[in-house]
Amino acid sequence: MDTSISPTIPVALTIAGSDSGGGAGIQADLRTFAFHCVHGTSAITCVTAQNTLGVMGVEAIPPQAVVAQINAVCDDIGVQAAKTGMLLNKEIIAAVAELVEVLQIPNLVVDPVMVSRTGAQLLDDDAVKNLRNLLIPKAALVTPNRYEAQILSGFPINSLDDMRAASQIIHRNTGVKVVLVKGGGMQGSLCGVDVWFDGHHMETLTTKHVETKNTHGTGCTLSAAIAANLALGKDLITAVKQAKEYVTTALSYSLAIGKGQGPVGHFFPLLIK
Numbered sequence: 343m344d345t346s347i348s349p350t351i352p353v354a355l356t357i358a359g360s361d362s363g364g365g366a367g368i369q370a371d372l373r374t375f376a377f378h379c380v381h382g383t384s385a386i387t388c389v390t391a392q393n394t395l396g397v398m399g400v401e402a403i404p405p406q407a408v409v410a411q412i413n414a415v416c417d418d419i420g421v422q423a424a425k426t427g428m429l430l431n432k433e434i435i436a437a438v439a440e441l442v443e444v445l446q447i448p449n450l451v452v453d454p455v456m457v458s459r460t461g462a463q464l465l466d467d468d469a470v471k472n473l474r475n476l477l478i479p480k481a482a483l484v485t486p487n488r489y490e491a492q493i494l495s496g497f498p499i500n501s502l503d504d505m506r507a508a509s510q511i512i513h514r515n516t517g518v519k520v521v522l523v524k525g526g527g528m529q530g531s532l533c534g535v536d537v538w539f540d541g542h543h544m545e546t547l548t549t550k551h552v553e554t555k556n557t558h559g560t561g562c563t564l565s566a567a568i569a570a571n572l573a574l575g576k577d578l579i580t581a582v583k584q585a586k587e588y589v590t591t592a593l594s595y596s597l598a599i600g601k602g603q604g605p606v607g608h609f610f611p612l613l614i615k
């Protein structure tokens with residue numbers, strides 16, 4: 343008897359870098375998809391040698407190999423949603439942006455990864471232009487953190503009002519449907535507060551602040567959970583709110599592994615009885 347699960351199982355794609363330490367990047371994304379009961383597919387853009395202390399090395403995957411991975415997934419399996427994470431250089435960004443258009447990849451979440459939690463540069467300086475002009479305009483949602491929102495808006499962010507202003511500037515400059523400025527890098531009570539702006543409606547999304555140093559992979563997990571929720575057919579604001587709850591719980595169950603900043607934990611559905 344064939345016990346395969348029905349072909350209606352949702353499928354999501356992550357286009358991102360590999361994190362050898364397993365806390366962020368492709369590893370966090372596929373784990374997040376799995377805990378949402380979404381089949382995860384991947385296109386690896388670069389391989390990082392990384393742990394909880396930092397990034398020791400980065401090797402780029404040639405753009406044509408990134409394109410081949412995306413084509414292989416989309417030609418055969420098909421995806422209901424996708425996210426991008428660490429894209430590393432302008433050539434990979436241009437290739438991904440073109441393919442998103444050609445393949446009409448739906449429900450694209452762009453996490454504009456630029457710098458790691460440990461301070462390592464994850465995007466070439468000359469690649470920001472392609473991110474802003476070629477890829478972000480094709481996204482349903484872009485999810486910059488404080489630092490990335492400052493780069494994309496050219497506006498310094500020190501308060502909730504600054505986060506709001508930056509979200510409006512990014513929306514206007516890129517034409518993206520929705521901007522979510524994340525507050526993980528903000529001080530005090532603003533840490534964990536995010537700002538949503540869709541061109542009409544501005545909303546402040548708040549969950550409880552979790553006190554932990556083990557925050558590696560929060561941004562990757564959030565964008566992957568949003569993509570998983572979109573693949574499951576949820577509307578964008580619901581997808582974002584539920585993803586934020588997922589990250590908050592994952593922070594509460596973070597993993598104190600390694601000597602530095604450990605990753606958020608995804609095992610809570612198995613741990614909470």
Ligand SMILES: Nc1ncnc2c1ncn2[C@@H]1O[C@H](COP(=O)(O)OP(=O)(O)O)[C@@H](O)[C@H]1O
Pocket residue numbers: 486487488524525526527533534535536549550551552553554557559560561562564586589590593
């Ligand atoms: N200590 C924390 N407590 C609660 N939520 C947090 C905390 N740190 C980050 N978050 C949330 O995690 C998500 C990822 O944000 P952030 O850490 O800013 O992203 P990135 O990993 O890209 O820097 C956001 O929803 C943010 O509000």
Ligand SMILES: Cc1ncc(COP(=O)(O)O)c(N)n1
Pocket residue numbers: 358359360361366367368390392427428455457458459460464557558559560561562
């Ligand atoms: C491969 C890869 N992708 C993304 C991040 C960002 O994650 P974080 O901001 O938690 O360091 C990372 N460190 N490595």
